Structures are given as C-alpha cells and as structure tokens.
Amino acid sequence: MSPRFLVPLGVFVLLVIVLIVGLNHSREVGVLQSPLVGHEIPDWELPMLTDPAKSLGSRELKGQWYVLNFWGTWCYACRAEHNTLLQAQHDARVQIIGVDWKDENSADALDWLSRLGNPYTQVVTDKAGNTAIDLGVAAAPESFLVNPQGVIVYKEPGVITPQSWQHEFLARLPPQSSVPATTAGGS
Amino acid sequence: MRAIAAGPLLLFMLLALTPTRMAWAVDPATLSDPVLQARYEVLIHELRCVQCENNSLADSDASIAADLRHQIRDMLAAGKSNQQIKDYLVSRYSEFILFQPAYSWRNAWLWGLPMLLLMLGVGIAVRVIRQRTKMVDNEDDADVIES
Numbered sequence: 001m002s003p004r005f006l007v008p009l010g011v012f013v014l015l016v017i018v019l020i021v022g023l024n025h026s027r028e029v030g031v032l033q034s035p036l037v038g039h040e041i042p043d044w045e046l047p048m049l050t051d052p053a054k055s056l057g058s059r060e061l062k063g064q065w066y067v068l069n070f071w072g073t074w075c076y077a078c079r080a081e082h083n084t085l086l087q088a089q090h091d092a093r094v095q096i097i098g099v100d101w102k103d104e105n106s107a108d109a110l111d112w113l114s115r116l117g118n119p120y121t122q123v124v125t126d127k128a129g130n131t132a133i134d135l136g137v138a139a140a141p142e143s144f145l146v147n148p149q150g151v152i153v154y155k156e157p158g159v160i161t162p163q164s165w166q167h168e169f170l171a172r173l174p175p176q177s178s179v180p181a182t183t184a185g186g187s
Numbered sequence: 188m189r190a191i192a193a194g195p196l197l198l199f200m201l202l203a204l205t206p207t208r209m210a211w212a213v214d215p216a217t218l219s220d221p222v223l224q225a226r227y228e229v230l231i232h233e234l235r236c237v238q239c240e241n242n243s244l245a246d247s248d249a250s251i252a253a254d255l256r257h258q259i260r261d262m263l264a265a266g267k268s269n270q271q272i273k274d275y276l277v278s279r280y281s282e283f284i285l286f287q288p289a290y291s292w293r294n295a296w297l298w299g300l301p302m303l304l305l306m307l308g309v310g311i312a313v314r315v316i317r318q319r320t321k322m323v324d325n326e327d328d329a330d331v332i333e334s
Contacts, residue, residue: 035281042279102250129254136279138237138251 034136034155041068041144041152044131046124049100049109056097056124058150065094065173068144069120069160070101070132073108075140081159085119088165093173094145095121101140102129145169216260223263230259230269234276235284243286 036042045057069085071078089096098120100109106125113123126132135144138157145154145168153172156164218224228245234255236247244252244259255276262272276284288294 033281035278102254129251130258132251133254133258134279136281138280 034152034157036136036144036152037155039152040150041146042134044134046099046126046131049098049106049123049125052106052125056122058146061097061146062150063148065148066146067094067096067169068099068135068146069096070099070126070135070137070140070142072101072103072140073112074103077159078141079116081141082116082119084160084162084165086117087162088160088169089119089121091170094169097121098123099131100125101132101137102127145172216256218260218263226269227260227263230263230272231256233286234259234273235286237280237284 041058043058045055045059048054048056071081085096096119100106100123103109103125104127109123109125113120141156141159143156143160144152145156147153154168156168160169218227231245232243234244236242236244236249236252237255238249238251239247242249242252244255259272262275267275273285277289282288288297290298
C-alpha cells in the first residue's frame with residue numbers, strides 16, 4: 001500500500017520539474033527560428049532608394065559578407081535599433097544593407113536617414129513586400145547575416161542590440177576578412 | 188399578444204448569436220474565378236498570421252497578413268496547388284504557419300502521444316475496475332451478512 005501511494009506524488013514532482021525546465025530553457029514565445037538559416041538566401045533584387053532605376057541584389061553581393069536589415073519609418077522598434085546600427089557600421093568586416101520595407105513614400109525614408117544618420121552602405125526598397133515574404137520576414141526589424149557563399153548564417157528576429165551585434169554577428173565573421181566592405185563591389 | 192412579440196424577438200436573438208465566417212473577413216479582395224476564390228477562403232483559414240499568432244490570415248488585419256493573402260492570391264492565379272502554396276510558406280516561415288501540423292516523423296510524438304496516453308489511461312482503468320470487482324466478489328463470498 002505505502003509505496004504505491006507515492007506514485008502520484010512522484011508523477012507530480014516529475015511534472016513540476018519538466019515545467020520548470022521548460023519555462024526556463026525554451027526559446028521566447030513568439031520568436032521563430034527561420035528555416036532559411038543554413039541555406040542559401042533566396043535570390044532577391046530590389047530597386048535602390050535613392051535611384052529606383054538602379055537595383056541591387058543577392059547576385060551582386062556574392063563573395064561578400066553582408067547584413068540585410070529590414071526596417072521602415074513606420075516601425076517603432078527600428079528607431080530603437082538605429083543607434084546600434086550607427087555604431088555597428090564602423091566595423092569594416094561587414095556591410096549593412098538596408099531594406100526599406102513597406103514605406104509608401106521614399107521621401108519619408110530619405111528624411112529618416114538624413115535626420116538620424118545613415119548606417120547603411122546601400123539602401124533598397126521593398127514597397128510591395130514580396131521579398132520580405134520570400135525571406136520569411138514577419139515583423140520589422142529583422143536582419144540576416146549572409147556569408148560570401150550567399151548562405152544565411154544567422155537571422156536576428158528582432159531588434160539588434162550592442163550585445164547581439166557582438167555575440168551573434170561579429171562573432172560569426174572571420175577575424176580578418178580578406179574582403180573589407182569599403183572596397184567591395186568588384187563583381 | 189405575447190406570443191406574437193416573442194417570435195421576431197427570438198429570431199433576432201438567434202441571428203445575433205450566429206457569427207458567420209464572412210463577418211470576420213477583413214479583406215474585400217476577391218479572385219475572379221469562384222473555384223479559386225473557394226480554395227483561397229479555405230487556405231487563409233488554415234494558415235496562421237505570423238505576427239499576431241493566434242489569428243488566421245483570414246482574421247488578421249496586420250499588414251503582413253494582408254501581404255501574405257496577396258501572395259496566396261497571386262500563387263493561386265498562377266496555377267499553384269494548395270500543397271505547393273503551403274510548402275512555399277512553410278519553407279519561409281516554418282511549420283508554425285500551419286494551424287494543423289503535418290503528419291511527419293518529426294511530429295510523430297505530437298500526434299501519437301494523446302493516443303498513447305489514452306491507451307495508458309484505459310489500461311489503468313481496466314486494471315482498477317478488475318481489482319475492485321474482485322474485491323467486491325471476495326467480500327460477497329466472505330461476508331454475506333453485510334449486504
């Protein structure tokens with residue numbers, strides 16, 4: 001009688017342990033791991049913000065490390081991220097490409113960059129949002145770190161902080177890049 | 188007199204309690220082909236809004252949900268099958284976008300566990316009932332006076 005009496009208690013304790021571990025170690029609810037990480041970035045080509053007649057795409061950027069950062073002037077969290085990006089642009093190992101996502105008016109985006117500073121080496125626009133869907137973007141800001149082979153090595157599903165820039169982006173770059181961002185763009 | 192008034196009132200109350208799916212539609216855009224439109228309606232109810240997680244694409248007025256609906260309409264018009272559309276969205280947003288997870292080995296525990304637990308529960312119930320009936324039988328045999 002007495003050992004069997006302990007069975008429900010044991011099950012209960014086990015359940016509590018499982019739930020505590022689950023709560024503390026599971027990823028934040030709502031943060032999705034992109035299935036594209038570890039795979040080649042889907043081909044994208046978008047018009048430039050300053051000159052929509054020109055375009056930039058994944059093919060031109062092959063051979064270089066780059067961060068593709070989705071933002072918009074309507075996006076409150078992007079404002080919070082902006083200062084981090086302004087600091088981050090000083091690392092010559094990687095260039096930051098901005099995608100002005102779902103801004104109806106390019107003048108708003110240009111105004112934002114002239115007022116707050118421009119952390120991007122290039123800015124392209126995705127007004128219809130097709131490229132964002134093709135890259136699995138759910139909400140701005142979102143950023144992809146792409147290696148010279150065109151493979152997405154990391155996706156930041158939210159605001160880049162100085163800590164995440166250090167530990168998730170810079171830590172994945174080679175210590176001494178042979179292709180500095182400033183001289184890139186040869187092909 | 189009372190009976191006459193109760194009829195329309197009851198009808199009104201019944202109607203008020205009937206929330207139709209169409210009443211929740213946030214997107215007036217339609218496809219010209221009614222067959223495609225029907226498939227579209229089904230698809231947007233089976234897919235989750237990636238931003239406002241517990242809404243379907245049909246229920247959400249988030250900008251990304253509108254874009255995803257637009258994408259689905261384009262793909263339907265381009266002749267893609269429902270499965271192709273779902274596969275595409277899963278390849279971009281992970282299986283999270285599906286309200287009903289796929290029947291895959293990866294999800295075997297998800298689909299199998301409830302059945303296992305049910306079988307375990309039934310097994311325990313059967314054992315307990317058998318033991319109890321045995322105990323009652325023994326009592327009956329040993330002590331006739333009590334009952």
